[in-house]
Amino acid sequence: MDLRPAIFAGSWYPKNAASCEAEIKQFLAAGAPRPQNQPTWLGGIVPHAGWYYSGQIACNVIQWLKEETPVDLVVLFGMHLHPGSANYLMPEGAWETPLGALPVAEDLAGHLLQRFDFQQETVSRFAQDNTIELQLPFVKYVLDPKQILAIGAAPNPQSLDIGRSVVDWARQNGRRLKIIGSTDLTHYGLNYDFSPQGSGPKAVEWVRQENDRRVIKAMLAMEPNKVMAEGIQNKNACCSGAAAVALAAVQHMGATVSKEVAYTTSHDKSPGDSFVGYVGVAFA
Numbered sequence: 001m002d003l004r005p006a007i008f009a010g011s012w013y014p015k016n017a018a019s020c021e022a023e024i025k026q027f028l029a030a031g032a033p034r035p036q037n038q039p040t041w042l043g044g045i046v047p048h049a050g051w052y053y054s055g056q057i058a059c060n061v062i063q064w065l066k067e068e069t070p071v072d073l074v075v076l077f078g079m080h081l082h083p084g085s086a087n088y089l090m091p092e093g094a095w096e097t098p099l100g101a102l103p104v105a106e107d108l109a110g111h112l113l114q115r116f117d118f119q120q121e122t123v124s125r126f127a128q129d130n131t132i133e134l135q136l137p138f139v140k141y142v143l144d145p146k147q148i149l150a151i152g153a154a155p156n157p158q159s160l161d162i163g164r165s166v167v168d169w170a171r172q173n174g175r176r177l178k179i180i181g182s183t184d185l186t187h188y189g190l191n192y193d194f195s196p197q198g199s200g201p202k203a204v205e206w207v208r209q210e211n212d213r214r215v216i217k218a219m220l221a222m223e224p225n226k227v228m229a230e231g232i233q234n235k236n237a238c239c240s241g242a243a244a245v246a247l248a249a250v251q252h253m254g255a256t257v258s259k260e261v262a263y264t265t266s267h268d269k270s271p272g273d274s275f276v277g278y279v280g281v282a283f284a
Contacts, residue, residue, distance in 0.1 A: 031060030043179030047278035057280040077242040078131030078182035079152030088152025105147035155241030163249030181246025183239035189274025
């Protein structure tokens with residue numbers, strides 16, 4: 001089985017299995033407990049910074065998706081794309097993680113390639129993008145699905161049909177499916193050429209209570225078009241297409257419940273005038 005290498009292992013997260021497992025166990029022990037007596041959690045939105053900054057949030061959202069019955073398929077939407085970008089897909093092979101390989105759902109990939117246009121990647125020719133890779137050890141350790149499909153989703157209305165098509169295919173083929181969308185929130189400060197509120201405590205408060213809160217509210221309301229609009233207009237979601245397509249998918253699965261699992265910013269770990277917001281949201 002050809003493997004797409006884990007290029008961020010050893011820098012953004014641990015490179016070896018023992019260190020990965022130890023850190024994941026710490027995240028799970030410190031994270032928000034899953035609510036009792038809730039419907040089945042179908043999917044979530046997770047952040048994708050280095051594990052030091054946002055790993056605990058992402059890991060715990062994925063933990064909320066775990067069930068007693070094994071998961072057949074995880075579809076993970078990500079990538080930093082703009083409205084005019086192509087959508088991306090690696091239709092063959094497997095993803096390397098320190099905890100073992102995750103095989104690509106090649107049958108689903110083939111189905112989507114018949115319906116949609118994608119920029120196709122291979123295990124040796126691909127865009128170096130952290131949004132998907134950083135979730136894979138969590139997916140492997142917590143859910144250990146039989147297959148995975150990672151899709152780069154551009155923030156435009158046509159992309160939403162990809163999410164719905166994934167759900168239709170999984171239903172028709174009897175696959176137990178979980179959906180994950182990967183995005184960080186506001187990238188604020190001179191490092192990101194975005195500082196409409198200057199610097200200092202006022203800027204941090206604006207990001208936390210206003211700019212990030214607008215897109216989080218749209219996520220919780222399960223409004224995919226509004227999530228894309230927020231990300232484009234207010235720069236409060238760096239991968240708004242991924243979040244929106246994940247929302248369209250969980251809605252198509254029948255989700256009616258949303259829950260904010262956790263929110264933080266990199267400023268909380270490393271105070272400074274440039275920082276990033278992170279949220280975890282789960283849907284049932």
